[in-house]
Amino acid sequence: MTRYSGNSQADDYLPAKPESSGSDAVKLDSQESITHRNASLFMPDWKDVETFRRDVQFLNQEGFIHNAQTFKPKLTSESIVILVQVHNRPDQLQILIDSFHKMRYINETLVIFSHDFYSQDLFDVIAKIDFCPYMQIFYPYAIQVYNSQFPGTDPNDCPRNLQKDESRKRKCNNAEYQDFYGQYRGAPYTQIKHHFLWKLQFIFENCSLFRTFEGLIFRIEEDYYLAEDTIDYMRKLDRQARIQCPEFKMYIMGEYSGYSHEEYKSSATRKDRWYIGIGTGMAFRKYIWKLFKECAKSFCLFDDYNWDWSLMHVAATCIRGGFKILKPKGSRARFKSEFRVESSHSGLDATIQQSLDSIGDTSRQEPPGTVHVQANDVFRHHNKIAILFASIFVIKRCQLPGLHQLFKVDEGLSAQILCVAVFALLGCVLNDHMVDLS
Structure with a gap:
């Protein structure tokens, strides 16, 4: 394991192990020198499989929270934890973090970055965070590491679009196992679904910090952009939902496209059922995970590498009535890929920046004081x-x-x-x- 800055490892720099003192508090050992934002981040050594396994196991077990002494996070039933699935788009991750910086109550919110790729560019972006507590978790089966073996691509795996007759002639590993669409397994695609499932399993089952956590997990990805009042609105929505319609246990906070200033100012939230394309930004409690866990086999064995199609299969075939959701009329989460974000260190395209600024201008308006759940009709x-x-x-x-x-x-x-x-x-x-x- 190495510090992301490239310096050699020393025991004095190892992360402090978190301790639990009840379901609400998050505490760290009293090693003050490693809890400030300028402490070096640790990046697993991805160039060697065995070393990577040890590093990831250690770091995931430690659950080190950065900036904890500054912000002293508490995990209560009212808390919101933002869970970000990160791949290898540091520029888009930077835009997301910039939106975090502007959000109200972000200093009270724990942000978790779940990684399946390891580069200094990514770690440089995250290391600059000084406005909220955050932690990093590490997907242990990254194809960047397993680059010549399962779950990565074995040299003898069949090419994705090769015809079955030709695959049989070549005698490649999976010649008999095309998917529903007549294609062979593509490791970069399947990793997204595997990572989606692993991070939820880790948070709800394996991470000691969250064993008794009953608050909201807000799952997003690195190519999102959030409005300034996202946390505030979600808190109000959650309080109202638990009183008015407690059977609605999932919130979808944004749209894939379209953003209206007028809708943003509305206090309306609509009832619906989750389906593919309904929106972005999924918030839920452990109750949803327990439902999903009972259907994990259905999710894993469904012949599609997309996690959302697989989840749709689960909702349609395994969970009675599907997932009941609440969704604000005014979007709080925006999918940046709508803008075809292709930025560089020299800055964003002017059109993209104008679109993001528009969201920021809307967010700076006075948000609704209360949240109103619309009638069913x-x-x-x-x-x-x-x-x-x-x-x-x-x-x-x-x-x-x-x-x-x-x-x-x-x-x-x-x-x-x-x-x-x-x-x-x-x-x-x-x-x-x-x-x-x-």
């Missing part, structure tokens, strides 16, 4: 959208080997027959559940 049409997305999901993925033989039709037509039947059933089921949204 107002948003009944959104459930029709949910049905449409769920139906597209079924049509995209439904298949049943041998059905074409039963009906004496070709295989493609058999899939269509099944899809129509499931589509009709799904529509009935979701319509029956609409009353549950009131």
Whole structure:
């Protein structure tokens, strides 16, 4: 293990081990010299697999919180913890952190960066944070490390788009195992889904700091941008939801596209069900994780490398009624890829910067003092959208080997027959559940 600055390791610089004194407090050992923001960050040695394993195990077990002595974070049932999935886009990560810096109550909020790539550029960006407590966790199966073996790409793995006949001739490792789309496993794609699941498993099951944590985990990615009142709004939304509609246990805080100044000023929050494309920024408590954990096998075995399609499969087939969500009418989380962000050290493209400034200008307006959850009838049409997305999901993925033989039709037509039947059933089921949204 090395310090990210490149200096050699010394025992005196090792992170302090956190201690727990009840469910609310987060404490560190009294080694003051390593708790200030200018203490060197530790980056696992990714060039050697065995060393990397030891480094990651140590760092993940330590759970070192930076800036803890300055901000003294507490983890209560009212707390919000921001969980960021980070890959290798330091410029976009910098934009996200800049938005953090402007957020109200960020000094009271623990931010966790979950890494699956290791570079000094990334660590340089994070090391500058001096306005909130933060910690880093490290995905232990990074393909950057396992670059010539599973879960990375083995030299004898079949190329992603190679035809099966040619793969059999080559006798590559996974010649018989194409996915639903006729492609072979691509390690960079599958890592995203694996990392998504690992970080939630680690936070809710393996990290001692969160074993009794009952607050909100706000899951985002490095290419997001958050409004200044995101934490404030989420707190108000959570308080109102627990009184008015406690069965709604997930919040979606933003849109993939479109940002309205007028909608931002609205206090309205709508009820809905989670489906692919409904929005960005997912906040939930351990209750949702427990539901999801019961369906983990369904998630893992679903033949798609996208975590959101896999989660849609879980919501449609394993969790009764799916995920009930609340979503602000005015977006608090923005997906920066909408702007096609391609920045460099010389700065952002002017159009992109103008769009981000627009979000900032909106955020600086006076936010709503209270949050109002809209009546169900107002948003009944959104459930029709949910049905449409769920139906597209079924049509995209439904298949049943041998059905074409039963009906004496070709295989493609058999899939269509099944899809129509499931589509009709799904529509009935979701319509029956609409009353549950009131």
